[in-house]
Amino acid sequence: MEDLSLLSLGLLALALLATGLVAGIIAGLLGVGGxxxxxxxxxxMFTALKIDSSVLMHVAVGTSLATILGTGASSARAHYKRGSVDMDLLKRWWWAIALGVIAGGTLAGNISGGALTLVFGVVALAVSANMMFRKNGSALAESLPGSPLKEVLGFLIGGISVMMGIGGGTLGVPTLTLFNYPIHKAVGxxxxxxxxxxxxxxxxxxxxGWGVEGRPPLSLGYVNLIGLLLIIPVSTLAAPLGAKIAHAIDPSRLKLVFALFLGFTGLRMIYGAVF
Incomplete structure (x- = not known):
């Protein structure tokens, strides 16, 4: 894939712009992480462009993680200014999360694209089910558990998230709210x-991903630089549009539609990985 024509590069760029647009609008509509x-x-997109299936999921995950460097920093700063980041918890939890990231990232770098796709599919199904069936305000306990279970939770959040290419919102928010965290503090x-x-x-x-064959052009390891440069600004600009649309339509229906999208995507990825 390193010797693609200018036409193919142009199609890749358009596909990545579309990715940023879709991601930004849906993130703004539903308040989910990109x-x-x-x-x-x-x-x-990469499947349609016939990117090598052995690296397709690795590049999708790596590129997504890189976009969080920009969007995540901006989001975290904004929440910190509003006092909605629990710094005491982060000081006790960061190392367990980081260890999980190292373990999960190392595992992801050494397993097949099919196995990585299967991980995403299974967790996407779980997230979909949580969005569809969990009642607002329901909690498992009044507070986070003590050590070592709390550290195990952090380790799992870090490890699973890095294998899926997602930030802290998708798993962190439902985990914290499950232990009675206020939603704004959980999000921050x-x-x-x-x-x-x-x-x-x-x-x-x-x-x-360094030197691995079959990657899209202009990739640094499994991070596609074209994707990084195109997705961040477009998704940032599109998010307010999604938020504006959200005020005009029923958010509960949007949540259901997105949960169904995630469920369908999860099932499709599981099917493709297994069969």
Missing amino acids: GIVIVPVLFY TAAAIGLIIAVPGTLLSIYF
Whole structure:
């Protein structure tokens, strides 16, 4: 794929612009992290462009993690200024999350594209089910568990998230709210967790993808630089549009539609990985 024609490069650029547009609008509509949108859209885009299937999912995950460096930093800063980031929890939790990222990123760099696709599919189904069936305000306990279970939770959030190419919101928010965290503090803290995931996750994606054959052109390891440069500004500009649309339509129906999209995507990825 390194010797694609100018026409193919142009098609790739258009596909990545479309990815940023879709990711930004859906993120603005539903308040979800971009990664849970970017990875499946990149997966479909790269499949249509006939990117080598052995690296397709690795590049989708790596590129998504790199986009979080920009969008996640902006989001975390905004939430920190509003006092909605639990710094005490982060000081006790960051190392467990980081260890999970290192373990998950190393595993992701050494397994097949099919196995990585299967991981995304299974977790996407779980997230979809959570969005569809969990009642608002329902909690498992009054607070986070003590050590070592709390550290195990952080490790799992970091490890699973980096393998999916997502930030802290998709798994961090439902986990924290499950333990009675106020939603605004859960969202803000999860945004900061996204940076703990994205920094080492991006570096590991670059390292394990270095020199691998079949990657899209202009890729640094498993991070596609064209995608990085095109997705971030477009998704940032599109997010306010999504938020504006959200005020004009029923958000509960949007949530259901997105949950169905995630469920369909998860099933499709599982089917493709297994069969």
